[in-house]
Amino acid sequence: MEGALSVGFVGAGKMAFAIAAGLLASGNVQPEKVIASAPxxxxxxxxxEAGMQTTHNNACVVKNCTILFLTVKPSILPEVLRSISPLVTPAHLVVSVAAGITIEALENLLPLGSKVLRLMPNLPCVVQQGTMAFCCGSNAGEREAVLLKNLVSACGLCEEMPESYIDIHTGVSGSGLAYVYTFAEALTDGAVKMGMPYELSKKLVAHTLLGAAKMILETGEHPAKLKSDVCTPGGTTIHGLYQLEKGNLRSTVMDAVEAATSRARELGKK
Structure with missing residues (x-):
């Protein structure tokens, strides 16, 4: 990665900082080469505090970067794009992380020929364990895809996919974090209910989730097979799973993914 690479963020919320922190941790970009704007x-x-530049002027960001991350809320992105559009040049690589906003909508609000990519990251980018999906616009090709992937891959898994999958990824990997945290909270509270101190419970739950994820990735087994491997006839696990089934855990989680995906698509239409 070129040491002179300059990165800008229009919008300085949690996601913007997660990506920026991941970039700095990777060493791909120097702090002084990052600039972020917010009202x-x-x-x-x-x-x-991390040594990056800041401003209240979005135009200042555009003028001082080669890679521009659009990290504002979807509802205000069109307004922001109209204000900075005259400053965007073919030299810029514009990366939108706004949920639901399509490549077509982005290109219609930017100068003809703009290089646009749509990226959906999630918050664990800040600890370099993020899950990111992206797709390229009509003027962005393999070179731009490779550049983005090399830039953010240190933040975690980064996969290129058809745009039709991006909103599903939002419902799974973006919103899915909240589902996992809710489940982790419930597991922790369950242990506390049975008499274990909170801090110990939390640590055990976190490592349980980490170990489960690693086994899915490293064994290549279907989650259903791994679940069955934990169950013994008449044992503790099958009794616990029976209670989860009574609560319709699986169908409820599937409904949650559908609801989040549908909401992402609604945001795009608006």
């Missing part, structure tokens, strides 16, 4: 200092102080 107030509420979130910018995190960027300042």
């Amino acid at each position: 107030s200092d509420n979130n910018l102080y995190k960027f300042k």
